[in-house]
Amino acid sequence: MGKFIGKRLLQLVFVLFAVSFMTFALMYIAPGDPAERKLSAQGEAVNPEVLEAEREKMGLNQPFAVRYFSWLGGVCTGNLGTSYVDNRPVITKLGEGMAYTVPLAMSALAVALAISLPLGILSAVYSNSVLDIIVQIFSFIGNALPNFLIAVLLIFFFCIQNSFLPVIANNSFTGLILPTLSLAIPMCGRFIKQFRGEVIEQLEKDYITGLRVRGVKEKKIIFGNVLHNSSAAIITITGLAIGTLMGGSVVIESIFRWPGVGKLVMDSITARDYPVIQGFVLIMAVIYVLINLATDILYRVIDPRIDYEK
Amino acid sequence: MRKITKGLMFGAVAAMSAMSLAACSGGGGEETTTAGGDTTAASQDTSKKEMKVAISFSNDSLDCHKESFGWYTQIEGMSETLFRVDDDSKVVPLLAESAENEGTLWTIKLNDKAAFSNGTKLTADMVARNLQRVGAESGKFKAYADFEIKAVDDTTLTIDTKDPYPTLKNELSSPEMGIMDLDATTDFVNAPIFTGPFVIDKFTPGGDVSVKKNENYWNGDVVLDKIDFLYMMDDSSKLMAMQNGEIDWYNSVSADAIAIYQKEPDKYTLTSIPGERSQFYFLNENNISINVRKAINSIVDKEAIAKFLEGSTSASDGPFNPSAAYGKVAAPAKVDLETAKKLMEDDGYTLNGNGIYEKDGKEVNLTVKYYEARELDKVATLMQEQLKAAGINTTLKAEEDTEGYVTTGDYDIALYCMITDKFGDPYYFINNTLADGGYYNAGGFKNEECQKLIDQLKSEEDVAKRADLANQIVQIAVDDAYMGYVGLFNKTTVAKPGITGISADNPYDFYGVYSNTSF
Numbered sequence: 001m002g003k004f005i006g007k008r009l010l011q012l013v014f015v016l017f018a019v020s021f022m023t024f025a026l027m028y029i030a031p032g033d034p035a036e037r038k039l040s041a042q043g044e045a046v047n048p049e050v051l052e053a054e055r056e057k058m059g060l061n062q063p064f065a066v067r068y069f070s071w072l073g074g075v076c077t078g079n080l081g082t083s084y085v086d087n088r089p090v091i092t093k094l095g096e097g098m099a100y101t102v103p104l105a106m107s108a109l110a111v112a113l114a115i116s117l118p119l120g121i122l123s124a125v126y127s128n129s130v131l132d133i134i135v136q137i138f139s140f141i142g143n144a145l146p147n148f149l150i151a152v153l154l155i156f157f158f159c160i161q162n163s164f165l166p167v168i169a170n171n172s173f174t175g176l177i178l179p180t181l182s183l184a185i186p187m188c189g190r191f192i193k194q195f196r197g198e199v200i201e202q203l204e205k206d207y208i209t210g211l212r213v214r215g216v217k218e219k220k221i222i223f224g225n226v227l228h229n230s231s232a233a234i235i236t237i238t239g240l241a242i243g244t245l246m247g248g249s250v251v252i253e254s255i256f257r258w259p260g261v262g263k264l265v266m267d268s269i270t271a272r273d274y275p276v277i278q279g280f281v282l283i284m285a286v287i288y289v290l291i292n293l294a295t296d297i298l299y300r301v302i303d304p305r306i307d308y309e310k
Numbered sequence: 311m312r313k314i315t316k317g318l319m320f321g322a323v324a325a326m327s328a329m330s331l332a333a334c335s336g337g338g339g340e341e342t343t344t345a346g347g348d349t350t351a352a353s354q355d356t357s358k359k360e361m362k363v364a365i366s367f368s369n370d371s372l373d374c375h376k377e378s379f380g381w382y383t384q385i386e387g388m389s390e391t392l393f394r395v396d397d398d399s400k401v402v403p404l405l406a407e408s409a410e411n412e413g414t415l416w417t418i419k420l421n422d423k424a425a426f427s428n429g430t431k432l433t434a435d436m437v438a439r440n441l442q443r444v445g446a447e448s449g450k451f452k453a454y455a456d457f458e459i460k461a462v463d464d465t466t467l468t469i470d471t472k473d474p475y476p477t478l479k480n481e482l483s484s485p486e487m488g489i490m491d492l493d494a495t496t497d498f499v500n501a502p503i504f505t506g507p508f509v510i511d512k513f514t515p516g517g518d519v520s521v522k523k524n525e526n527y528w529n530g531d532v533v534l535d536k537i538d539f540l541y542m543m544d545d546s547s548k549l550m551a552m553q554n555g556e557i558d559w560y561n562s563v564s565a566d567a568i569a570i571y572q573k574e575p576d577k578y579t580l581t582s583i584p585g586e587r588s589q590f591y592f593l594n595e596n597n598i599s600i601n602v603r604k605a606i607n608s609i610v611d612k613e614a615i616a617k618f619l620e621g622s623t624s625a626s627d628g629p630f631n632p633s634a635a636y637g638k639v640a641a642p643a644k645v646d647l648e649t650a651k652k653l654m655e656d657d658g659y660t661l662n663g664n665g666i667y668e669k670d671g672k673e674v675n676l677t678v679k680y681y682e683a684r685e686l687d688k689v690a691t692l693m694q695e696q697l698k699a700a701g702i703n704t705t706l707k708a709e710e711d712t713e714g715y716v717t718t719g720d721y722d723i724a725l726y727c728m729i730t731d732k733f734g735d736p737y738y739f740i741n742n743t744l745a746d747g748g749y750y751n752a753g754g755f756k757n758e759e760c761q762k763l764i765d766q767l768k769s770e771e772d773v774a775k776r777a778d779l780a781n782q783i784v785q786i787a788v789d790d791a792y793m794g795y796v797g798l799f800n801k802t803t804v805a806k807p808g809i810t811g812i813s814a815d816n817p818y819d820f821y822g823v824y825s826n827t828s829f
Contacts, residue, residue: 254547259517
């Protein structure tokens with residue numbers, strides 16, 4: 001296992017190098033001049049001399065290789081550069097965003113799992129029953145509605161119609177409720193469908209028939225065998241969801257004024273704040289690789305037959 | 311099996327109930343709202359001494375001399391300038407009492423009552439050092455680094471601009487020219503000391519800003535105790551927060567929201583005035599003949615465009631606000647399809663079976679470039695429809711690089727939006743778009759008479775004469791059909807009834823709250 005983890009961490013270095021190069025190259029060839037964006041932020045005309053001086057100051061006149069390796073050198077020492085917009089360290093800005101994105105992502109995931117895991121299992125156990133149809137309709141609606149529409153509907157119901165919650169959610173627990181639900185509901189739609197399919201697949205296997213024939217109680221079969229054997233798929237689905245959620249949700253964060261990384265990156269794209277975008281992509285690559293690694297390790301914990309070293 | 315069902319159902323229902331209960335009990339938090347949805351504790355529990363304003367931008371710093379941060383500190387009532395631009399685009403004194411000039415030497419007399427929020431009196435030396443710092447920190451005002459700026463006594467300073475500089479007084483009203491106490495702190499990013507009616511209370515870079523009353527305000531009493539500026543980018547969130555009574559006012563109201571607010575005039579006060587951002591287009595003189603250019607200007611129906619945009623813009627004949635002395639276009643382009651037809655035919659075009667003009671067997675097809683912001687995409691589509699109906703085909707091309715296409719002349723028609731009036735003077739826009747070598751004059755416009763007038767405008771000191779010159783210059787470009795003006799972005803503000811003393815009637819975007827802002 002140790003060798004496996006070491007190998008995967010080594011792979012991470014190559015992945016990060018490739019990701020950093022591709023991101024930098026894409027930013028380099030993308031239309032739009034960060035210096036121009038900065039100077040014309042309010043819609044004012046740009047003075048060409050000032051623009052040239054700003055480009056020079058921002059290092060935009062340097063050749064691609066010089067810029068890339070200078071940035072990469074900084075990354076190797078933990079310095080992701082400074083934002084073009086406010087000259088603050090990228091790592092600080094991303095850290096501030098993550099401090100909001102992580103609680104939102106985790107609460108949305110927890111709610112989604114708490115709702116969809118029981119409903120997915122129930123739907124599978126009682127497949128083609130009225131309960132299954134109801135759950136599947138819920139799943140279909142959750143899947144079909146975009147999260148911004150869910151967000152607006154939730155605000156309308158909880159804030160405008162019933163005044164249970166304020167529209168302006170300060171970054172408190174109450175402020176976390178509606179963004180959490182807006183992210184969790186569409187996720188439930190997907191999860192229920194996937195969990196249901198996985199459980200049905202297990203229930204149709206011969207060993208389940210064997211267990212039933214031998215008189216093993218249904219409760220034990222579901223929780224002891226089916227759930228255990230489905231857990232690898234559930235972990236994979238959950239792992240992928242964590243990766244997506246950690247990237248932040250631009251729409252939800254904007255609607256609920258949640259200052260997470262999604263909104264930060266969207267603002268950075270608009271302002272062509274390349275250091276922030278590059279830093280974000282790099283951090284996300286690390287998160288994805290680490291989540292995948294954790295998922296693989298969990299597989300092994302769940303099923304000791306898996307031997308990664310072979 | 312029944313036990314499993316019960317257990318699982320319980321789990322799912324418990325999870326959903328927990329979220330619903332949390333949602334329903336959330337009102338007990340700090341942001342209480344009352345039943346009925348039209349009032350909240352936000353502004354009423356504090357005897358109307360606290361205000362909440364939604365803003366569509368966020369500050370990354372409070373250092374008003376850098377980038378455009380001064381816009382925000384001024385909107386938020388913290389920073390003030392020596393002069394300010396009033397609702398009619400006239401420059402009036404604020405921290406300064408007067409500005410006189412002889413040749414290249416300006417003498418500025420400060421208001422002797424002016425003081426910082428920490429009680430320190432504003433001195434000419436402090437102002438001089440501020441202006442020097444602006445020259446060093448702001449690319450836009452780097453000329454100030456070369457000016458000779460000296461304090462003569464406590465309340466008088468002189469600025470030798472070395473060359474005639476008639477717009478100095480106007481520039482001194484730019485929000486980037488806010489005056490800070492440079493000695494009281496070095497943390498200009500988070501806690502600068504200004505002279506305005508409000509001082510910083512809480513600042514989150516890239517987020518909300520709270521200001522509180524400046525107890526030492528030099529220019530009268532400050533009515534409100536506290537104002538929270540809440541960064542809300544999303545239009546629907548602002549609309550719903552306003553409907554729920556959680557914010558007291560905001561501007562840059564979207565067209566959809568305007569329609570909703572208009573239905574309830576008792577609950578919302580809407581103010582809409584033409585602002586200082588103009589939507590206009592350049593017609594490339596290198597690619598399009600004068601007749602076709604004039605025909606285009608006779609076809610584009612700006613009134614119809616403004617109507618379609620439902621209140622977000624006002625149709626305009628020129629680049630400047632018509633309320634300004636330099637915003638008068640004597641003979642604007644008018645919609646006249648008959649004239650357009652004659653112009654096209656005189657140019658050798660004939661309408662073909664498709665209803666499109668052609669010459670030498672080739673249909674006319676012009677490229678319209680624009681960037682996707684400030685409603686330019688909608689304007690481009692509407693222009694395309696209008697031109698096609700009159701026989702001129704166009705191809706729309708949205709540009710990612712918002713400046714490149716305009717400044718390189720790589721277009722037939724370049725649709726663009728910019729601030730045309732930064733501080734109550736027309737020279738900045740005219741010099742950029744119509745002067746020889748102007749950064750945005752890339753469409754082949756060259757007119758000797760116009761250049762002569764621009765040269766005069768550069769040094770003319772008399773405000774009335776400047777306005778007259780500007781009007782003549784704009785008219786020349788209109789007559790030459792080099793530019794077509796579509797509209798001025800409206801500055802639309804929605805407020806709870808009774809709110810006064812906000813910048814709703816001022817066309818400039820960099821004003822917000824004042825000492826007399828109240829409910």
